[in-house]
Amino acid sequence: MNFSDLIGRLQSDAYLAPHICNTNHAKGSQIIKQGEVCQDVIFLRRGLAQMSYVTFEGKEWIKSFFAENSVMGSRRCQIMGEPSHFAITCLEDCEVTAIPYDKLRSVCSKDPDLMAVFFDFNEQVSLRKEKREYEFLCLSAQDRYRGFLEDYAHIVPRLTQAQIASFIGITPIALSRIRKRINQAESLGVAGAQ
Amino acid sequence: MNFSDLIGRLQSDAYLAPHICNTNHAKGSQIIKQGEVCQDVIFLRRGLAQMSYVTFEGKEWIKSFFAENSVMGSRRCQIMGEPSHFAITCLEDCEVTAIPYDKLRSVCSKDPDLMAVFFDFNEQVSLRKEKREYEFLCLSAQDRYRGFLEDYAHIVPRLTQAQIASFIGITPIALSRIRKRINQAESLGVAGAQ
DNA sequence: GACTCGCATTAACCCGGGTTTATTGGACAT
DNA sequence: ATGTCCAATAAACCCGGGTTAATGCGAGTC
Structure with missing residues (x-):
């Protein structure tokens, strides 16, 4: 299932539809601010964005980049409902689709296909993180x-x-x-x- | 569901039982060797273990530690069937239970309870990795x-x-x-x- | 053209951590 | 008591990266 198909499928779900939110964000604006709670899963349809920490000395460290057709969000916010440790900032004008994590998860639990998509997605994230840890360590x-x-x-x-x-x-x-x-x-x- | 209950439940599953393997490993021995393929999910019942990379210069960098009642394995091996980038080494005598990933996954797909356990487990791993990335970066x-x-x-x-x-x-x-x-x-x- | 603004580069200096080698001190065996 | 082994520390030196400040150098703008 490709990215557009996935979004189409989610948008045509009767339960999910009222909770889906499509928005545009100008270059430089923040989709999630550091310290804010945002429990949405965010699908980036167009543009370029970064996740970054700002330390208390004011330095910014970038966690990851996301180009069009990728999925963003703070696991900590989604899962624990706690404030995000990092911000998501648009490096170009961005078009996004936001869906609350709990709604998405409950749809997944009834749809093995979707569940598999997000399970695979989590696995991909795990592999990327594993690689990044290796790079910093070695x-x-x-x-x-x-x-x-x-x-x-x-x-x-x-x-x-x-x-x-x-x-x-x-x-x-x-x-x-x-x-x-x-x-x-x-x-x-x-x-x-x- | 606690760790012992989880293992008990897996061991009493008729489909899974013949694929489950309980073994002991002496301190210093390797449960998985770097470059080896091991598609098992490994439950550490007793002991202490580490995951580590050995670089081509012969230096060892430790990815993570695992004490009793934790779950180990190489995502890369389990998911992709490719050789592990790292080794799992016993820092104390260890007792482990090993279950092939694909068998476990197929049992999970029929048991929402179990699926939830491993989904939560993945989320915990994600959170730990997120924290570790933050620490190296900031x-x-x-x-x-x-x-x-x-x-x-x-x-x-x-x-x-x-x-x-x-x-x-x-x-x-x-x-x-x-x-x-x-x-x-x-x-x-x-x-x-x- | 002269102005600025932002990005990338350079130089000079400092410091944290790597490298090598040596020393200390405890655990254990003979 | 002596020797061995290993973990931890120490001292000396080097180097990569941080810090600060200065210098290009285009792209706009007036």
Whole structure:
């Protein structure tokens, strides 16, 4: 089941329909604010968004990026009803569909197909998180950057260096130094190959 | 449903019973080896275990610790059937119950109660991973150490400094320095309060 | 053209953590 | 008592990344 089909199916569900909310958000606006409770599952139909923490010193660290056709939300909010530890911010104008978690879950519990979709979805999230934990534990910032360029090739052109740096856990200055190192190594490599 | 009840219930399931395997593992032995495929869900009934990566330079980084009454396994193996990126090693003698993931899943799909148990379990894992990602992104090694002492107070006495260091992503030497800093700050604090 | 604004880069300095090697001290065996 | 093993600490040195401040350098705007 692809993303559009999934949304279509949810929207045509009689029980769910009145709880579904389609909204647009301008670039720069926040879909969820840090410290706020939002128990919706948020389907991003168009645009680009980030999840990020702002520390008490005012520094922003990006947890993840989401492009069109992805599903967002704070597990903590959805499951526990507690305030979100992070914000969701639009990096481009975004079109989203929001559905309360408990409503979605109760529909899933009656529809094995849907249940399977979200179970698989959770598994995918688990795998991504497992990979990210590995990268922070075992890789240098430089290797995390290389990995990022591969894994996120499709959205890299839509991001700034500062955003990428924040995602891999370093400052923009450090990222700039890494890019310099990589470029120098490459030109040396080319020269060495001649 | 508590842990023993859950295992009892699984063991008394006629379909599952022939696939369930109870084994003992000596301290130091590996329940899953890095690079091996093991599609079992592993219930740790007694003992203490770790999941860890060994990098190609031979350094070991610990992903997580598991004490009695917890559930282990490689999502990647279970779901994708691919080799595990990490090993599970016994830090004490362990008693485990292993059940193939696909068998367990098919039983769950017919038993909403069980499905809910594992769905909740996945949610708990997600929350833990979310927290760990936050700690690596936003906290210093020293703050991660403080957090570890709080969150894992119940197993700290059973671990070495080297294991704790590996879990929070630093060397034992660095942890020793941090402990020294904390002790000095504490004795200063006490002195200052007099 | 001259102005600003935002992004990326650079340089200079500092500090936390890695690396290597050495030392201490407890547990255990002989 | 002596030797061995291992965990923990300590000292010396190096390097990556943080911090601050300065410098390009386009894209708009007036």
